[in-house]
Amino acid sequence: MKYILLMSGTRAGVEGYHAWSKQDIDAHMAILHRINRDLTASGEFVATQGLAQPSEARVVCGEKNGLPVTDGVFPESKEFLLGYWIVDVASPERAYAIAGQISAAAGPDGKPTNMPIEVRQFATHELQS
Numbered sequence: 001m002k003y004i005l006l007m008s009g010t011r012a013g014v015e016g017y018h019a020w021s022k023q024d025i026d027a028h029m030a031i032l033h034r035i036n037r038d039l040t041a042s043g044e045f046v047a048t049q050g051l052a053q054p055s056e057a058r059v060v061c062g063e064k065n066g067l068p069v070t071d072g073v074f075p076e077s078k079e080f081l082l083g084y085w086i087v088d089v090a091s092p093e094r095a096y097a098i099a100g101q102i103s104a105a106a107g108p109d110g111k112p113t114n115m116p117i118e119v120r121q122f123a124t125h126e127l128q129s
Helices: 011-018 022-042 092-103
Strands: 002-009 045-050 058-064 067-072 080-088 117-121
Touching (some): 002 011, 022 045, 080 092
16 A cells, blocks of 8 residues: 655744754754665655755646646645655555654654654545546
8 A cells, every 4th residue: 555644844843944953954864764764675665755945835726828827835824745755555554653753753852853744545546538
């Protein structure tokens, strides 16, 4: 079963991350890299990617005169998608366990960040052409 694990954060959280010391950032990233290596070794890893800053996001809603209608991130947005992992695991419980490891990755002073990770199974139906 394939799942996507979505890491979201708030504007304050993103700004707070940028204030972390280099040592805290390096320690946090080392944990995430270890999780990726472990998932690769177990055959469960499919993909992961961090995303550009929320200020670079655009919302596209349809077309006008053949061009996409875009807008920036709305200032009232409370959360932003920061990155994702795609895993192929045997059960939902395993996907939840991986999400828990990612969420518990250490931040400043070694304390868990408890970053919310949304776990969503890939749809099993096929699109009709």
